[in-house]
Amino acid sequence: MPELPLEPHTLLTITNAVIIPVADGTDWFRGWLSVDSAGLISGLGEGVHPEPAGEVLDVGGAFVAPGFVSAHSHIFTSGMRGMTPGENLYGWVGVQSEFISRAEADDIYWFTLHGCLDFVDNGVTSAYNFTDSRVVGRYDPRTDRREIYAIRSERYLQRQIDAARDAGLRTMSALRVDSEFQPVDQAFGVFADAVDYARGEVPAALSLGQSVFGAVQWSAAEQAARDEVHVMDAHGIGNQAHFLETSEALDQQREKFRWYEDAGAFREGFLFGHFVHPDARQAEIAAQSGSGMVWQPTSNGRLGSGVADIPRYRDLGMPIGIGLDDQSCTDISDPFQNMRIGMYTQRAVHQDASILMPREMLRMHTLGSAEALGVADRVGSLEVGKFADFLVVDPSSPDTGPVWDVFASYAFACGLRNLKKVFIGGVLASENGESRHPLAADATAHLHGRVRETAARSGMRLAWDDAEG
Known part of the structure; x- marks a missing residue:
């Protein structure tokens, strides 16, 4: 088994964010989110964090929402x-x-x-x-x-x-x-x-x-x-x-x-x-x-x-x-x-x-x-004590226009093109659609090769095989 790439190793503070907690009884707000060394959310708040700890990531007003x-x-x-x-x-x-x-x-x-x-x-x-x-x-x-x-x-x-x-x-x-x-x-x-x-x-x-x-x-x-x-x-x-x-x-x-x-x-x-x-x-x-x-x-x-x-x-x-x-x-x-x-x-x-x-x-x-x-005590929303699994989604890159309604903008107008960063346990797992995992390239190579071999054993042919004659 390879060394797991997502083990937390440092404190993290996300600043200058539009936080969408998706926690009942809360609304979106402009502020910050902090992650402790165990990969759990240690705090959220409006405005500017008074004493940000560890690595500080300014997301420039982007949405931060649960994975x-x-x-x-x-x-x-x-x-x-x-x-x-x-x-x-x-x-x-x-x-x-x-x-x-x-x-x-x-x-x-x-x-x-x-x-x-x-x-x-x-x-x-x-x-x-x-x-x-x-x-x-x-x-x-x-x-x-x-x-x-x-x-x-x-x-x-x-x-x-x-x-x-x-x-x-x-x-x-x-x-x-x-x-x-x-x-x-x-x-x-x-x-x-x-x-x-x-x-x-x-x-x-x-x-x-x-x-x-x-x-x-x-x-x-x-x-x-x-x-x-x-x-x-x-x-x-x-x-x-x-x-x-x-x-x-x-x-x-x-x-x-x-x-x-x-x-x-x-x-x-x-x-x-x-x-x-x-x-x-x-x-x-x-x-x-x-x-x-x-x-x-x-x-x-x-x-x-x-x-x-x-x-x-x-x-x-x-x-x-x-x-x-x-x-x-x-x-x-x-x-x-x-x-x-x-x-x-x-x-x-x-x-x-x-x-x-x-x-x-x-x-x-x-x-x-x-x-x-039955796992809402651990994942699904941005709340203190839950795993710090969150997304950074930038509605301005590419630009989706002015934000009239945060939830409508997020669910209607944003998409994978706006997904900039994926964090699991406070550790960056993917950025701009590119995996940070050490086996990502191997996974791609193995998938293509093994699918072709499995298809051949099944008597099937891929379109690319037909195109290549």
């Missing part, structure tokens, strides 16, 4: 952007399954490392990461069956955990149980080994915990829901289930909602990933149980999945987080774009330009996501 939290991500897909550009969910994931079925443990390490660094370069400092399963297969919605190709070693899972750790991205690792395809005791044992591995190998500051990768949507047996609840209880962890994402095979998905309900899965800490197509009863049951949902606006648009009824979930009191999903179905892992697509589609569907405002959208992609994941 984005992606509450639903498949980070290993960083080398799969642009695949199947006209397919809906099942066609898209089927082709991806064929490709990734040929990946080996070291391949998935570099795919994941590249994806993590891509997230950081784009202002994402914490992520819920669905690891790619050991079980290699493809789901057919027509038969409601999953064809299994192979079962890989436990090292395949571990290398994904290693990569997120080595990248310095704060991560919650989600693991599939896959008890349908191996002896149940073996499946539970592998799951427990992976949880223990993550808890032992990832420093506490980088670990946001572990979770069940809910996969009942692709299961053929009701026992799968009970098995997921078993590991939730055994390890004291939550579950995020891909559910009711697409209108394809909708009756099957709605029946499997009952499987989870009967198994006792719904509770605080259970999250519905996507939740685009529930009926009224299902939405009410989910909300009453304390379960939350995670919304992927860009992904849902790219795959033609539909538009989640966010105002309804908000009115029901559900915790709502936001994720960037796969890099292969957001293509650019851009949280600013994600916010805009989310707001604009909700406004268009509801024909109401005030249905979702910039301040609320920003909160969902930061503090709201942290709350949904």
Whole structure:
């Protein structure tokens, strides 16, 4: 394992900033933010800091806001952007399954490392990461069956955990149980080994915990829901289930909602990933149980999945987080774009330009996501005692014009072109879109080479290969 690049080593004071704390009960203000030697926020205040300590960074009036939290991500897909550009969910994931079925443990390490660094370069400092399963297969919605190709070693899972750790991205690792395809005791044992591995190998500051990768949507047996609840209880962890994402095979998905309900899965800490197509009863049951949902606006648009009824979930009191999903179905892992697509589609569907405002959208992609994941005591807002994970976003470079409304300017007018610096734990991780990580160049080289080799093993060809003859 390389030396982690993000260990704090000096005090830091940010001055001359427009601070956007995204903390409840606070508003933006002009002032300063200080970071202690442990990488935690030690103070914030208006005006000029009376005695700035350590390194002093004058940001020249730029916005300083919390790093984005992606509450639903498949980070290993960083080398799969642009695949199947006209397919809906099942066609898209089927082709991806064929490709990734040929990946080996070291391949998935570099795919994941590249994806993590891509997230950081784009202002994402914490992520819920669905690891790619050991079980290699493809789901057919027509038969409601999953064809299994192979079962890989436990090292395949571990290398994904290693990569997120080595990248310095704060991560919650989600693991599939896959008890349908191996002896149940073996499946539970592998799951427990992976949880223990993550808890032992990832420093506490980088670990946001572990979770069940809910996969009942692709299961053929009701026992799968009970098995997921078993590991939730055994390890004291939550579950995020891909559910009711697409209108394809909708009756099957709605029946499997009952499987989870009967198994006792719904509770605080259970999250519905996507939740685009529930009926009224299902939405009410989910909300009453304390379960939350995670919304992927860009992904849902790219795959033609539909538009989640966010105002309804908000009115029901559900915790709502936001994720960037796969890099292969957001293509650019851009949280600013994600916010805009989310707001604009909700406004268009509801024909109401005030249905979702910039301040609320920003909160969902930061503090709201942290709350949904149960980690809001550590990340998601700029507050004393939380990790100093923050962005410097300059609306004047390139110039976006006068600032009429801070939140509107940040969420509507700013983007990756305005993102100047990304700090994790008070340490500069990326500047002007360029990673400061010592393995960044290696990650790029490995990604390109290993994607081409994996594609060849899968019988696939990249467009560049065709262009080169």
